[in-house]
Amino acid sequence: MAKKKESTKKEMPRVHKELEGFDISINTFGEINRSIDIDKINEFLNKHNDDKKLKNRE
Numbered sequence: 001m002a003k004k005k006e007s008t009k010k011e012m013p014r015v016h017k018e019l020e021g022f023d024i025s026i027n028t029f030g031e032i033n034r035s036i037d038i039d040k041i042n043e044f045l046n047k048h049n050d051d052k053k054l055k056n057r058e
Contacts, residue, residue, distance in 0.1 A: 018044055 015022045023035040034041070 016044070016048075 021035055025033050027033055
């Protein structure tokens, strides 16, 4: 049985231009590590996504 070779080159995921360089991972303690501040991520989501809970309110 042949073994699969793992790629040595880490490929970065495609992200929006405003979030360029964004990387997220979980360490051995279960903590979330990210390369961009959470406030910047929340600001981006507020600008580009509608809140589904507030959609049908007047």
